[in-house]
Amino acid sequence: MPMERRGRYKIFLGMAAGVGKTYRMLQEGQAEAEAGRDVVTGYLEPHDRLETIAQAEGLELIPRRRVRYRGTELEEMDLPAVLRRAPELCLIDELAHTNAPGLEHAKRFEDIEAVLEAGIDVFSTVNVQHLESLNDQVAEVTGTRVRETVPDAVLGTADEVVLLDLTPESLIERLIAGKIYPQDRVQAALNNFFTIENLAALREVSLRQVAEEVEHKRVVTEPQLGGRERLLEAAAAQAIHDRLLALVTPTPKSQRVVRRAWRSAQRLGGELDLLWVSNHEPSTEEREQLEALRRLASVLGAHLLIEHGDDIAATAARVAEDRGTTYILMGRPKPRSALRRLLQPALPFRLLSLLPGVDLRIVADRTRLAAGAGEIKEEP
Amino acid sequence: MTALLIVLVVLLATALVALAATHLQYRRRRPKRAPAAGAGRILFPFMAGALSQRALDAALRLARAEDATLVPVFLARVSLHLPIDTPLPRQSGLALSLQEVIEQRASTWGIPVDARIERGRTYRHALRQTFEHETYDRIVLAAGARGNDGFDAGDVAWLLDNAAGEIVVLRPASGTTIGLPVLRSLQALPLPLEREPVSY
Numbered sequence: 001m002p003m004e005r006r007g008r009y010k011i012f013l014g015m016a017a018g019v020g021k022t023y024r025m026l027q028e029g030q031a032e033a034e035a036g037r038d039v040v041t042g043y044l045e046p047h048d049r050l051e052t053i054a055q056a057e058g059l060e061l062i063p064r065r066r067v068r069y070r071g072t073e074l075e076e077m078d079l080p081a082v083l084r085r086a087p088e089l090c091l092i093d094e095l096a097h098t099n100a101p102g103l104e105h106a107k108r109f110e111d112i113e114a115v116l117e118a119g120i121d122v123f124s125t126v127n128v129q130h131l132e133s134l135n136d137q138v139a140e141v142t143g144t145r146v147r148e149t150v151p152d153a154v155l156g157t158a159d160e161v162v163l164l165d166l167t168p169e170s171l172i173e174r175l176i177a178g179k180i181y182p183q184d185r186v187q188a189a190l191n192n193f194f195t196i197e198n199l200a201a202l203r204e205v206s207l208r209q210v211a212e213e214v215e216h217k218r219v220v221t222e223p224q225l226g227g228r229e230r231l232l233e234a235a236a237a238q239a240i241h242d243r244l245l246a247l248v249t250p251t252p253k254s255q256r257v258v259r260r261a262w263r264s265a266q267r268l269g270g271e272l273d274l275l276w277v278s279n280h281e282p283s284t285e286e287r288e289q290l291e292a293l294r295r296l297a298s299v300l301g302a303h304l305l306i307e308h309g310d311d312i313a314a315t316a317a318r319v320a321e322d323r324g325t326t327y328i329l330m331g332r333p334k335p336r337s338a339l340r341r342l343l344q345p346a347l348p349f350r351l352l353s354l355l356p357g358v359d360l361r362i363v364a365d366r367t368r369l370a371a372g373a374g375e376i377k378e379e380p
Numbered sequence: 381m382t383a384l385l386i387v388l389v390v391l392l393a394t395a396l397v398a399l400a401a402t403h404l405q406y407r408r409r410r411p412k413r414a415p416a417a418g419a420g421r422i423l424f425p426f427m428a429g430a431l432s433q434r435a436l437d438a439a440l441r442l443a444r445a446e447d448a449t450l451v452p453v454f455l456a457r458v459s460l461h462l463p464i465d466t467p468l469p470r471q472s473g474l475a476l477s478l479q480e481v482i483e484q485r486a487s488t489w490g491i492p493v494d495a496r497i498e499r500g501r502t503y504r505h506a507l508r509q510t511f512e513h514e515t516y517d518r519i520v521l522a523a524g525a526r527g528n529d530g531f532d533a534g535d536v537a538w539l540l541d542n543a544a545g546e547i548v549v550l551r552p553a554s555g556t557t558i559g560l561p562v563l564r565s566l567q568a569l570p571l572p573l574e575r576e577p578v579s580y
Binding site: 137144145252256262298 | 469473479497
């Protein structure tokens with residue numbers, strides 16, 4: 001039985017409003033229509049930009065549907081109408097949009113998934129700040145937190161991601177020329193978001209994101225198969241999502257472990273948990289150090305967990321299982337006496353045996369004095 | 381019977397010798413102890429793009445002379461439009477790299493380090509937060525050089541009014557700022573403090 005063909009998905013990614021994502025999407029849609037394909041615009045947000053409106057001319061536009069929500073009339077993409085119309089290619093602007101409550105899906109990227117499943121090709125647009133994993137980073141850079149986010153995996157499901165790159169200077173020129181916002185909003189935009197520094201930082205984030213995407217696509221070679229295989233591919237990506245657990249103690253030495261763990265988490269794009277297994281009430285000094293660790297965890301976006309238990313390995317294994325940890329980091333264990341070595345395997349070996357599917361990394365002290373940095377005291 | 385006793389004694393002696401040898405080997409393999417926490421604490425606040433080598437060396441010399449712990453504090457600014465407890469991945473990346481550099485230098489002198497990252501709306505706010513959270517005996521800091529980030533005269537005057545303990549202010553010699561490859565891009569980090577949120 002032939003497998004139903006899933007539509008092809010192309011995303012136009014930009015670093016900020018006004019780089020020309022929608023324009024380029026329409027331009028490519030027009031080219032496809034001229035080549036004889038059946039192209040419709042499922043949803044367009046031209047933001048009153050004349051060039052964009054002109055570029056959309058000639059393409060069939062599916063009317064928006066009106067939805068009443070709390071006394072306000074909202075306009076949304078008409079998903080049932082798109083599916084009924086069943087074009088070859090549908091252009092759907094702003095995939096990160098949150099739909100009005102009561103519609104088929106909460107988010108527009110989910111509408112797009114339904115369109116793709118119906119065998120319709122989709123072109124769509126998104127700005128880099130809407131990607132979930134970059135939300136903190138972009139908020140820090142721009143001082144503005146974007147509420148409408150989409151999982152990064154959405155970008156991974158696209159067959160093609162096209163980055164609309166523009167130098168910050170060119171984008172500002174476009175802004176000043178009134179091509180992005182009306183003239184009365186230009187000065188405010190220049191004072192706020194559209195600064196050279198902001199745009200340069202966002203450009204860097206966008207370029208990195210696309211580079212990582214290209215790298216991922218190179219590693220996971222596209223099998224060009226149908227929907228079922230695609231779902232499995234998505235599941236594989238989910239299965240290798242990393243979550244790191246760093247074993248710490250309330251001492252300054254643990255900072256080295258935290259630093260390495262955080263860097264690893266950043267590289268792997270995973271969450272970081274810090275765990276102290278306590279077998280006693282913390283002293284005043286330990287309480288101060290715990291407070292410092294808590295503040296550090298907050299700055300880093302990590303989670304500090306404190307568990308009580310006499311058996312560090314068993315407690316850490318339980319926490320790792322509960323939190324879906326894939327990677328444990330710890331300081332070099334304190335050397336043990338011959339007798340203790342005979343009686344019980346060392347903490348790393350116990351962790352490895354309790355958590356067979358978890359990677360373990362022992363963080364070395366790279367400083368000249370290779371003294372027991374970030375030591376994890378074993379149970380007495 | 382006597383022969384059995386002799387064998388037992390020999391076995392016991394061998395076991396004791398083996399145990400003693402293992403213990404000695406264990407002690408020999410045991411690494412030197414890390415620097416123990418010092419009696420005093422010397423705060424060393426710094427910011428992105430303004431980690432003065434001269435000031436750091438002075439702080440290290442002081443810490444060694446006084447057998448104190450060095451507390452390097454990276455001051456991170458948080459935009460007014462974000463919650464003060466927001467995670468700061470970009471600034472943290474830089475802070476941790478610089479703290480690693482400081483720790484490596486301190487370890488060559490055998491000085492214990494207890495690093496911090498402190499957030500604030502401004503550097504002064506971050507400093508105030510530091511004073512609330514930390515106990516310290518002295519503060520060593522670098523005054524900003526022309527064209528450099530750093531504490532200006534106003535900051536120093538503010539510190540004199542608000543900080544307990546001794547304050548050592550050093551003027552950084554030109555070209556002695558500790559840098560990292562990442563620093564260049566991070567120096568361009570915009571930290572908008574009086575900006576309105578915009579919609580896209």
